[in-house]
Amino acid sequence: MEITINYYGQAVSVSVEVYEYLTQADHKAENLAHEQRRHWDGRECDEYIISTEGRLSYCATPEELVCQRETLDEILAVLALCTPTQRERFLLYALYDFSYAEIAEMCGCSKYAVRDSIVAVRKIFQTFFRK
CATH class of the missing domain: 1.10.10 (Arc Repressor Mutant, subunit A)
Structure with missing residues (x-):
């Protein structure tokens, strides 16, 4: 099944899987932007991103x-x-x-x-x- 979306000002036909992936990516970008605005200290924001994205585990100094x-x-x-x-x-x-x-x-x-x-x-x- 194909879905037509407006992607950077152009109508593009994509599959449902691609549409879901793009929607999920948009939500993640919004959440990260919100967290960056919430934290005045960049280090706290980076720790939040790392912990939520699960890319790196915490390692004591x-x-x-x-x-x-x-x-x-x-x-x-x-x-x-x-x-x-x-x-x-x-x-x-x-x-x-x-x-x-x-x-x-x-x-x-x-x-x-x-x-x-x-x-x-x-x-x-x-x-x-x-x-």
Whole structure:
């Protein structure tokens, strides 16, 4: 099936597939122009275009990787100061989002003991990072 469209001032007969492709391209161009107007910082707009178009994945800079590694090392150093029980309860709470009652059931203790362990780990973190 052929469709006649006005393309740059001329009547052109195209197939349905070509028409759909051109329509989709026009919509993408409109969306990108809108995003460019929305963002005053060109870098934000470029990140938006890259993420929506899916051409490049995000890659951390070497500085970001070093900072992430340093932060991870600090967290592991603090967790090394905790007892194994405190560490287990804190990770279940912080990483896996279990409630005090759920952790108490898994560990076979009261939820108050779980709370005390988590509070102790938090205090260790606070004293470690104040130094």
